[in-house]
Amino acid sequence: MSRSTAAQRRRSRSRARTRGAGRRALIGLAVVLVGAVVVIAFPQLLDGGATGGSSGGSSDGTVRPPSADASVPSSVPASAVPATVERVVDGDTVVVVAADGARERLRLIGVDTPETVKPDAPVDCFGPEASAFTTDALPVGSTVWLEDDASQGDADRYDRLLRYVWTEGGGLLNQQLVASGLGEEDTYDQPYRYRDAFVAAEAAARDSGAGLWGACR
Secondary structure (H helix, E strand, C coil), X not given: CCHHHHHHHHHXXXXXXXXXXXXXXXXXXXXXXXXXXXXXXXXXXXXXXXXXXCCCECCCCCECCCCCCCCCCCCCCXXXXXXXXXXXXXXXXXXXXXXXXXXXXXXXXXXXXXXXXXXXXXXXXXXXXXXXXXXXXXXCCCEEEEECCHHHCCECCCCCEEEEEECCCCCEHHHHHHHCCCCEECCCCCCCCCHHHHHHHHHHHHHHCCCHHHHCC
């Protein structure tokens, strides 16, 4: 074997050792990265991916019925029943999941917010603001408490349940919308349970130019 041939073979073996070391380094780096991912993700997997505490949301986006362990604010009437928020349609219309798993569409009693989703109709002044307020007050998966009012009947002509909606913070959303100038007090037929308070809230909002009273009148 010539000296040149031997030298070529030594260089080939050296390059092979270098490539092998490079591959081992890459494999080692990959193992470290996978280990880091497992360390970060594993606690979340143990928790079921939950990020909303006691909310009715799930990791796959499905809204569950309300938890029986939900803490009820002291201001909520004893007759009110829990439900989980699925989505907000507009300022005064909400879709919830009841305790029995039924999906119900609600119309808030005593308040009429500007239209945003009425077919073949323009978006009313301050409608988006009213919808945004209700969306902020009722996050998807949050628990609400629904209070009925026999004077108003159970549902309207569109088969929406007529209810007062109490939030996790203990507030009455119907009244909050009126008080913030995001909707008008609305007596449809018979006076409802909280009508006097709603009328007073509307008068105060109008006098101060709150919400639509300042922007749309």
